[in-house]
Amino acid sequence: MKQESIQFKNINISFTDNGKGKAVVFLHGFLEDKSIWKSCVKQLANSTTRVITIDLLGHGATDCLSYVHTMEEMAEAVDAVLKHLKIRKAYFVGHSLGGYVSLAYAEKNPDNLKGLCMFHSSARADSDEKKKDRDRAIKVVKKNKNLFVNEAIPNLFNTNYKPFKRGISQIKKIALATSKQGVVAALEGMKVRLDREIILNFAPYPVLYIIGKHDNILPYEDLIAQANLPEKGSYVLFENVGHAGFYEDEEATIKALKAFVS
Incomplete structure (x- = not known):
């Protein structure tokens, strides 16, 4: 996956762009980066499907913008990438935080979505x-970011089913490379995000x-x-999966996403 970047409000936004045809935008979750979608890019990007993965503000190779990264600011950065690539309509796949950002984007640009996949997201x-939990997390991160990461990442997986040592290790590596400012800014942004269930009620896609x-x-x-709110809503329930289906059941994830974007 060749990395590319654009300037947005004087900072660097990192992304990848593979394949041709209908566009599918993948947005990672908190403490992750665009590399979590590696298998999805490999399986989906071809001569008919164009796959874009983006590092959200303060994550991966994308710089921090401010002390609080709101969902609206993150969506604005995503919009800047899509305008740069001259993509007007796309499918969105958002994991956790990526889903919150997708909804913020959808609120402002409802006509730009072909479909929305909320991947372990709300x-x-x-x-x-939960806001109190975020405040406690921010205090821990400011004192010892590594301690927070080491406790938070295993909780994303259903370790009662499998140890998932490789997946935990991979996400920990990404999270430990995330700057303290990036972690705090995302926590602050998620804490103040708006309720967007109403968008599901009126989603035409x-x-x-x-x-x-x-x-x-x-x-x-x-x-x-929530999945039952949209007129064209549906869901897939993974039986043995926690919060990281792209690692915990890669095959089922790819199958569900292929069906959705086709």
């Missing part, structure tokens, strides 16, 4: 309890939820309820 805002039955971050029952 349209709801943080609850008061297909919406697919990919859900892990053993997700420790987002209860699967809540996500099934």
